[in-house]
Amino acid sequence: MNRGCGILLSITSLPSDYGIGTLGKEAFRFADFLGRARQGYWQVLPLGPTGYGDSPYQSFSTFAGNPYLIDLDLLAEEGLLEPEEYQNLDWGEEPTQIDYGKVYAQRFPILRKAYERGWERDSAQVAAFAEKNKAWLEDYALFMALKDHFGKKSWIEWPDQEARLHRARALARYKKLLRQDVQFYTYLQYLFFKQWDALKIYVNQKGISLIGDLPIYVALDSADAWANPSIFQLDKNNLPTAVAGVPPDYFSETGQLWGNPLYRWDRLKKSGFGWWIDRIRGAQRLFDVIRIDHFRGFASYYSIPYGEETAKNGHWEKGPGIALFDAIEKALGSARFLAEDLGILTEDVTELLEQTGFSGMRVLQFAFAGDETNPYLPHNHIPHCVVYTGTHDNNTVSGWLNGAGDWERERAYRYLNLSDWEGLGKGVARGALSSVAELAIAQMQDYLELPDYCRMNTPSKPDGNWRWRMWKEAPSEGLADHLAYLAQLYGRALPHKKEELQEAAECAEKRR
Secondary structure (H helix, E strand, O other), X not given: OOOEEEEEOOHHHOOOOOOOOOOOHHHHHHHHHHHHOOOOEEEEXXXXXXXXXXXXXXXXXXXXXXXXXXXXXXXXHOOOOOHXXXXXXXXXXXXXXXXXXXXXXXXXXXXXXXXXXXXXXXXXXXHHHHHHOHHHHHHHHXXXXXXXXXXXXXXXXXXXXXXXXXXXXXXHHHHHHOHHHHHHHHHHHHHHHHHHHHHHHHHHHOOOXXXXXXXXXXXXXXXXXXXXXXXXOEOOOOOEOEEEEEOOOOOOOOOEEEXXXXXXXXXXXXXXXXXXXXXXXXXXXXXXXXXEOOHHHHOEEEEEEOOOOOOOOOEEEEOOOHHHHHHHHHHHOOOOEEEOOOOOXXXXXXXXXXXXXXEEEEEHHHOOOOOOOOOOOHHHOOOOEEEXXXXXXXXXXXXXXXXXXXXXXXXXXXXHOOOOOOOHHHHHHHHHHOOOOOXXXXXXXXXXXXXXXXOOOOOOOOOOOOOEOOOOOOOOHHHHHHHHHHHHHOOOOOOOOHHHHHHHHHHHHHOO
16 A cells, blocks of 8 residues: 555535435535545545344344435436425534434435435346345345334344245245335435435545455344354344444443444354455445554454353453454455554464454554554554544544643653644644554544544444534634645655646645
8 A cells, every 4th residue: 555644534524414424415515625634535434224223233134224314405406306305404513523313314215215215217227236245235224124114123123023034935025025114224225325326436536545444244233143043153033142332441440331242253264254254345345444453352352241241241252263254365366455564463463463463543632641662653554554543432532632641741742743833633634644644534523623522423422423524614714724835745646647636735835
């Protein structure tokens, strides 16, 4: 990977008049901002459909797209909606915070109107899309229709045992009974991927690569677990025997109890890791670079008995190791991966990272609490890594420094020569850009100097996460020019004409 830089910003965090960021004009406008800022990468969070808790890491499908992200204005341009049907609805009072309750209540009735107008009109295109994605789409659409039919309950609580256990006779019966709902959820996926493909083409034409996050686990309440129970640690009634999480750590004294079903790696290996190969193939369609979340779980994973209230009583089990990634490479060829290798790394994790050749991560918010040997300090970075100001699980830079202890804060100020004049977020981002790491990523909140209440996620906090949104004026030309100047200064600028780079530097200098 060539030396470069980029910005971490969830699609949901884009500005919007309709409650949540979408794949519409503001996404294209942000791509324009990245181009002017000479950023070569846009990192986003997982794109799957979300449910209770609104976490993109707990999706109803690892393959499907989130209907929240379908842009309504684009649907109106296609004749699928009338502007008055959605423009004057109550989407929430705070433009920089997502009200998921209102988004859910308002959006799906509107998308129903689009389905009713478009299903027959687009039948040929939808049929082709459905055939191409048959391996996951049929199960997903039926799963969502069944969830609606059974009052939104998790599939492990469905009253029809045959449907819950994914029995063929029950599936055939419900496909007929819920035919229109199945069609509705199929059509939403057609619309999502149509809009995503258009955005990705636009972004890539600017020379910008999309980095997407791939969670290691799928949600228990997902079409993936419901339709493929044999590859997960479920009992004869398809209930979990153990679930995922991590032990007590920096983020939580009781650990993190994620609740995801664990894989039966022995069965996956016997099948040639086919399900995982399909999963990576799906991610490659969406993204140019795949960031694998919780990479250490492939070396060894933390197993927590189902029913535990915290993660304290778990234990470690051996993961699939290099065999999985060898199978993926054999089937799909070389892919561009980043590995989230944060936390306390054991020898087996370090060995697996070396075997794969993936780039690991360095987070500057972890750099100043130890001594000079801390691996997150820039002078200890290696070229083959990615440096972040912070991830979606971290505070904003401003929130972190304001809440840090005196010694840690003073050390960060001295090491990075921080000043309120420059801005704390921009100063820490400058430290990342100056690193030898091949790629430097900053949260958009840090370039905007935002406080702690603008962070995306607080691990182990059950609600109030994933809500931050950027205001429309935030990605300004002045900010773009400043970022372009820094990108050029540290040899990370997206390749462009020399005279345009000089113009950007001059504009940034005038604003200093």
